[in-house]
Amino acid sequence: MPFRFARIPGVDGKVLVTSEVGEFEFLDETDFRAFEAGTLSPATDAYADLQGKHFLVEGDPSTTLRMVAAKYRTRKSFLKGGPALHVFVVTLRCDHSCRYCQVSRQTADQARFDMSTETVAAAIDLMFQTPSPSLTVEFQGGEPLLAFPRIRQIVEAIEERNRVKGRAITFSMTSTLHQADGEVLEFLRRHDFQLSTSLDGPETLHDANRPQPGRESHRRTVEGIGRVRAVLGERSLSALTTLTRESLKHPEAIVDEYVRLGFPSIFLRPLSPFGFAAKAAQRIGYGMEEFLPFYERALAYILELNRKGVAIQEAYTGFLLSHILTPFPTGYVDLRSPTGAGLGARVYNYDGGVYASDEGRMLAEMGDHSLRLGTVHDSHADLMQSEGMQLLLATGVAEALPGCSDCAFLPYCGADPVFNLAREGDPVGHRPTNAHCTKHTGLFRILFRYLAEADPHVMRTFTSWVTQRPVQRLPDAEAA
Amino acid sequence: MLPLHTRAVISGDLSRPLLKVLDLAEALRGDVPHEQVAVQLDDGIDVDTGVLRDLGFAAVMRPGATDIRPDDALPVICGLSNTDVVNPGDVIRVRHDSGQLSVLYRRGANANSLFLTEQCNSRCLMCSQPPRDEDDLWRVSELLELIPLIDRDLPQLGFTGGEPTLLGPLLPELIRACKAALPRTGLHILTNGRNFAEPVLADSVHEAAGCTTWAIPLYADVPSRHDHVVQAAGAFDATVNGIYNLAERGHAIEIRFVVHAQTLPRMQRFAEFIWRNMPFVSHVAFMGLEPMGFAKVNRDLLWVDPVDYGPALAEAAWHLQDRGITTSIYNVPLCVLPEAAWPLARQSISDWKNIYDPACEGCSMRPRCCGFFASHGPAWRSRGIKAFRFDEAAE
Ligand code: SF4
Numbered sequence: 001m002p003f004r005f006a007r008i009p010g011v012d013g014k015v016l017v018t019s020e021v022g023e024f025e026f027l028d029e030t031d032f033r034a035f036e037a038g039t040l041s042p043a044t045d046a047y048a049d050l051q052g053k054h055f056l057v058e059g060d061p062s063t064t065l066r067m068v069a070a071k072y073r074t075r076k077s078f079l080k081g082g083p084a085l086h087v088f089v090v091t092l093r094c095d096h097s098c099r100y101c102q103v104s105r106q107t108a109d110q111a112r113f114d115m116s117t118e119t120v121a122a123a124i125d126l127m128f129q130t131p132s133p134s135l136t137v138e139f140q141g142g143e144p145l146l147a148f149p150r151i152r153q154i155v156e157a158i159e160e161r162n163r164v165k166g167r168a169i170t171f172s173m174t175s176t177l178h179q180a181d182g183e184v185l186e187f188l189r190r191h192d193f194q195l196s197t198s199l200d201g202p203e204t205l206h207d208a209n210r211p212q213p214g215r216e217s218h219r220r221t222v223e224g225i226g227r228v229r230a231v232l233g234e235r236s237l238s239a240l241t242t243l244t245r246e247s248l249k250h251p252e253a254i255v256d257e258y259v260r261l262g263f264p265s266i267f268l269r270p271l272s273p274f275g276f277a278a279k280a281a282q283r284i285g286y287g288m289e290e291f292l293p294f295y296e297r298a299l300a301y302i303l304e305l306n307r308k309g310v311a312i313q314e315a316y317t318g319f320l321l322s323h324i325l326t327p328f329p330t331g332y333v334d335l336r337s338p339t340g341a342g343l344g345a346r347v348y349n350y351d352g353g354v355y356a357s358d359e360g361r362m363l364a365e366m367g368d369h370s371l372r373l374g375t376v377h378d379s380h381a382d383l384m385q386s387e388g389m390q391l392l393l394a395t396g397v398a399e400a401l402p403g404c405s406d407c408a409f410l411p412y413c414g415a416d417p418v419f420n421l422a423r424e425g426d427p428v429g430h431r432p433t434n435a436h437c438t439k440h441t442g443l444f445r446i447l448f449r450y451l452a453e454a455d456p457h458v459m460r461t462f463t464s465w466v467t468q469r470p471v472q473r474l475p476d477a478e479a480a
Numbered sequence: 481m482l483p484l485h486t487r488a489v490i491s492g493d494l495s496r497p498l499l500k501v502l503d504l505a506e507a508l509r510g511d512v513p514h515e516q517v518a519v520q521l522d523d524g525i526d527v528d529t530g531v532l533r534d535l536g537f538a539a540v541m542r543p544g545a546t547d548i549r550p551d552d553a554l555p556v557i558c559g560l561s562n563t564d565v566v567n568p569g570d571v572i573r574v575r576h577d578s579g580q581l582s583v584l585y586r587r588g589a590n591a592n593s594l595f596l597t598e599q600c601n602s603r604c605l606m607c608s609q610p611p612r613d614e615d616d617l618w619r620v621s622e623l624l625e626l627i628p629l630i631d632r633d634l635p636q637l638g639f640t641g642g643e644p645t646l647l648g649p650l651l652p653e654l655i656r657a658c659k660a661a662l663p664r665t666g667l668h669i670l671t672n673g674r675n676f677a678e679p680v681l682a683d684s685v686h687e688a689a690g691c692t693t694w695a696i697p698l699y700a701d702v703p704s705r706h707d708h709v710v711q712a713a714g715a716f717d718a719t720v721n722g723i724y725n726l727a728e729r730g731h732a733i734e735i736r737f738v739v740h741a742q743t744l745p746r747m748q749r750f751a752e753f754i755w756r757n758m759p760f761v762s763h764v765a766f767m768g769l770e771p772m773g774f775a776k777v778n779r780d781l782l783w784v785d786p787v788d789y790g791p792a793l794a795e796a797a798w799h800l801q802d803r804g805i806t807t808s809i810y811n812v813p814l815c816v817l818p819e820a821a822w823p824l825a826r827q828s829i830s831d832w833k834n835i836y837d838p839a840c841e842g843c844s845m846r847p848r849c850c851g852f853f854a855s856h857g858p859a860w861r862s863r864g865i866k867a868f869r870f871d872e873a874a875e
């Protein structure tokens with residue numbers, strides 16, 4: 001059967017082989033040579049191991065192919081229902097002026113940057129035209145809470161419509177939480193919102209990244225976190241870290257801040273090349289070569305904490321490991337092949353424009369309109385056949401991209417034409433210098449090194465991340 | 481452990497061999513047609529059997545009594561060699577000629593199974609019930625009579641064999657009979673699944689979806705190993721296709737894995753194989769060997785002291801349990817399992833297991849332990865058997 005392979009730095013004498021459906025195996029160099037030459041003896045364990053994982057097949061292949069097909073279907077099942085994540089950019093207004101902000105900021109009083117009632121109605125119509133049985137409605141901005149009345153209107157309209165439609169709907173929002181007071185919180189609780197806020201680490205770092213009159217963003221965010229938890233419960237809130245050049249020096253301090261504030265999870269995100277972030281790149285930006293050592297240190301620290309009994313996970317690692325260690329896809333739309341842009345997610349901008357992804361609308365703010373699929377007044381079918389979608393489909397299937405098509409990490413990775421467009425002006429991207437690829441090659445090498453070492457504590461932690469359940473009892477050295 | 485057979489003295493002509501035994505009160509409630517009821521009359525209860533005859537009852541049962549009374553107006557079953565064998569609620573078969581009385585259904589037993597056929601298309605190295613190629617279709621007619629006599633509140637009923645799919649269209653017929661007579665009873669059907677590789681057969685049991693768990697053995701992640709264990713070429717492929725065909729039609733699947741020297745080398749890989757290829761299964765059962773039938777003959781091929789595979793078993797079982805697939809360990813005594821595996825260890829499923837070793841005397845874990853099979857002997861004794869004192873177990 002077809003396979004891809006890689007040698008992982010730090011894993012000596014072994015070759016990683018991966019299959020189209022995401023099975024993997026570490027082979028001794030000699031076994032690998034024999035396997036590749038077709039001379040591996042059927043009497044060896046390596047032969048049986050490869051057969052059990054469907055790297056090789058004896059005789060009539062139909063049963064093996066049936067299992068492989070089932071695994072492929074399962075892995076790509078995110079394609080079934082069409083876009084499930086629907087982002088409503090209710091306003092561009094924001095009261096922060098973050099150094100890396102990805103969208104044009106506006107002062108807090110310009111009502112013309114809010115979504116109109118007419119746009120709201122048409123966008124809701126469009127969302128219900130997608131066949132997905134479960135939908136996530138996400139509110140973004142700007143600071144979405146500056147347009148709270150609009151959010152309330154959208155939520156109520158959607159719930160009204162859904163009485164007939166019967167979809168499983170989740171509401172979510174990314175917010176600084178500064179405006180989240182009693183009435184707002186009560187509303188969010190009633191509608192079971194999943195909230196996400198930005199927390200860049202300890203106070204000095206956070207406030208340096210997120211200037212605001214009074215330099216009190218960190219304090220107000222922490223207060224907001226407390227208010228949200230008190231009303232909506234612990235599980236309703238997660239936080240995202242944006243990493244500036246300064247952040248890269250402090251992996252432990254950033255992780256500690258999340259632990260201190262009681263978060264079960266941290267999401268370490270390198271800066272993306274969108275919006276203002278690209279312009280400010282010289283001052284606060286960095287290359288992936290600088291991000292990877294930071295990530296490696298942060299992950300090692302997180303694993304050490306887990307070993308000591310502090311349950312904290314890194315969210316992105318969780319997605320990558322789910323791709324590697326389970327037969328299932330995740331709900332995460334930003335690392336898929338075919339790309340999640342337009343296929344898994346869709347963005348309704350405040351001005352009525354419809355985009356394939358949040359980054360697509362940021363590109364438009366920067367003057368590149370290629371990922372504008374149309375407007376809220378188009379039909380679902382029109383949008384799915386738009387030029388923007390055709391561009392994404394032609395360039396958003398990693399299996400067909402130069403470099404990716406031969407890469408051992410392909411089954412766990414994804415295509416990101418939007419990112420490539422922003423960085424390189426070309427959605428295909430040039431793999432050897434491509435930041436998306438440098439990042440993921442680096443991350444996968446680190447993770448596969450851990451998997452090759454197979455330390456029982458690390459494996460237990462990893463398993464709990466991918467199953468999203470406390471691992472009650474993984475056998476370990478003590479048990480043996 | 482209560483035997484299923486005993487001898488009895490039978491007088492008069494029984495019109496049918498299958499009878500539901502009920503005490504007088506329940507018999508008179510009329511839930512079971514009188515002509516299929518043997519009314520149990522315990523010592524000291526004096527009833528005019530003529531009245532019972534007029535009510536249409538089939539027989540009278542006096543387990544302890546030695547003699548037939550001259551005034552008995554109905555056939556009488558009495559003089560049981562072991563009076564404990566039959567109790568009200570049970571369904572019995574009485575052989576007039578030999579005086580053999582067999583319990584086919586026992587009320588309140590922790591497991592009740594219907595034995596469908598002795599025929600099988602596999603020859604597993606460790607089969608505890610070696611198949612016989614005899615025409616035993618009479619069993620099906622008897623079962624069709626038996627099923628309506630089973631208590632309607634029975635939570636679960638097993639089908640065993642032999643290989644039930646060899647009955648062809650009679651298997652769906654039995655399933656239909658159960659659904660009609662026992663609409664609230666879950667069925668648990670043991671099959672090697674091979675015949676379900678034929679979509680037509682998988683279609684034919686559609687009525688079982690939703691009320692049945694198909695318990696299907698799979699012994700490896702690779703065909704050669706599984707085929708060797710079941711002594712049938714092509715079995716692995718057929719079983720996998722059978723499982724997929726059933727699952728695609730909405731059936732619940734339980735996977736069974738018997739741990740012995742032939743399956744142990746691939747056990748860990750097998751667990752990962754299930755997770756990758758069949759994460760939809762509702763239960764995985766790892767089971768210790770039952771020292772009966774072919775297992776006895778093949779003892780040297782199969783034997784591994786459970787105390788030596790305990791840690792590996794714990795790892796394989798938790799590999800699945802931690803991934804959200806309900807997993808159980810059967811037939812491995814607690815003292816030979818690492819403590820890590822105890823939460824997954826279940827007490828035995830049948831009454832004929834659960835016997836204990838002399839070494840178990842005073843063991844504080846006994847109430848939670850599966851013990852041994854009745855057929856357990858010195859050749860099958862783990863060197864790890866060791867009673868827990870109370871304070872140890874309390875830790
Ligand atoms: S982006 Fe890089 S790491 Fe990902 S599949 Fe393509 S070549 Fe591999």
Ligand code: SF4
Nearest residue numbers: 813815840843849867
């Ligand atoms: S000594 Fe007997 S009862 Fe106790 S754990 Fe061992 S087998 Fe079970």
